[in-house]
Amino acid sequence: MTSSLEQRYRRLLTLLPASYRRRWEDDMVRTFLECVGAEEDTEDAAYLRDHGRPDRGEVLSVLALATRLRLGGVGAEPRSRLRGDAIRAVALLGLLFHAVTAAVEIGVMPWLAGDFLPLPTPPTEPVFDLPGAPWRLAFNPLGLFAIAAFVALAVNQPRPARWLAAVPLVADWVARTYEAMFLPGGTPPTTWLIVLVNTGLVLALVAFHREAPPVRTRTWIRAFVAGVLLSPLYVIGMWTLPVEQELRFAALDWPGLCALSVSAAGIAYLVLRASAVARAAHWPLTLLFLGLAALALRGVSVADYVLRDGASAAVTAVCAAEAAILLVVCAPLAILAQRATRELSVDPADVPG
Template identity: 30%
Template structure:
């Protein structure tokens, strides 16, 4: 076996084992036929375009839309549901952030993250109505404000670390929260590009679903404003608001939404007896980063009543999300169809 053939076979390890067992020799032969004859002494390597094509094929297979490969289809459906849910959440929180009142009852304006969330609302509506390419473009545009915020947060953190009086180790996780929170949308858009590939049929959801995140964001903003108007006249805002402030935040709302969705899915699963893997796996994929964000908000060295309440609430949210993630991942993995033997694998679409 030549050195070039060895390297081609190494690249093909990106593909599932069952697929390689069916097509590896054929693909290696095609690659070698298209390559220029090169001796091992010349240290030949696969072209980057060939590597990219194999990687793209691996993504399409592992996140497939072909029901003849039920295991890959289930993972593909899980990623696509997670993308739809993630876009919907950012759409709802973007509308909420753009319209929510501060403690004095006036509007907050439209910060960069709120503007990004509004763009995500457009991306969600486009995706829900089957316009996948336009939705990908809108989601990519929505990353621009996050990129600016990530750069600013990284600069602030680097400046703090370079000062003589560096932040304490207990303070560092809290200072890193903005970086982690604003990195999640980039992972979401990458999953969007990978999950909704060219083999996937565009979704066609009811029009009510397309505007549901906007309605949810407005409902949260109205509820928050009503709570402030009810509490402020009693003079209890400063005393009791910190008990619910951690829940009226993106992390808190994510915790409530995911815990509620996991509970609803569990009840529906027990009632109907259906054992779909895609929904619990999607909830696990969404719960994992949310649990990490909740956990990193804990500041063990902080002191004071408010700090204690915030730490306790963040710990509770992290634990709840971790349990949701573990439970949904267990249920989803157990519901996955068994992997087919190599002989039963059909050619790729």
């Protein structure tokens, strides 16, 4: 007869992939019951069988194993490795995006403050964050944590990267909660969605477990340098495009920049996918994940502009065009991602015996 403790442990093991459980579940259950002494013929063992639960250490051990198996560890199915590679690439690209934008924000601070005399006087800056100099002084240096988190991950130090990435995320949650509670109008839905997307990005760092493949340091550091070198194009576009300021800020705000960046990356992949780098099976799924997040941000931001700010028809049209382009790019990526997933099958040699 199955005891309550065994039932609870088997429920915990449902976190593991089905193929792994079919091979190892009975052995794991037997080992667990022996280790806790539940199979002994004593009064304490009988009480444990009826009322016991897996302790915290065992739960964490199973969670860690499930993460490694479902996100590309040793013994993982090919589809799990595909998911793991895609999530790791999402985390790297997301941190790269944050690191580059943080470098841009830090770099233009002297100019926006009017302290960099060789350049012309900056135009009026849109107010996106909390009001007041103390908040600006507190939040601008947080960009250094984003840069440090990306560099740590790029040099294969995922544990420090998680802590570094969590600092600006926690600060963002505090700031948005303050806005929602004390500022007129509260926090726009787009801002909350950005915070949630960033939260998902930090959680994606769990995919860098000890059995994950190493990050190609040179490739990602070069990508960061290239992004910083290309960033003046964004600054020039934000401040000097010959269109109304409202239209520039709407088209190149955070959701717009995400939509344009992912669209450009998706188009580049579709054009160059025959190359050696782009042939990696996880790239369509990676770009699809990013595309869906960017599409949600752009869609909610359009609703914000129309319902909260009474945006003009031109602003609505530009934002809708960005969303439409992204949707067109995501369609073939979804087909390629589904094809790559369908072509993978379980290789028995990959399951430890």
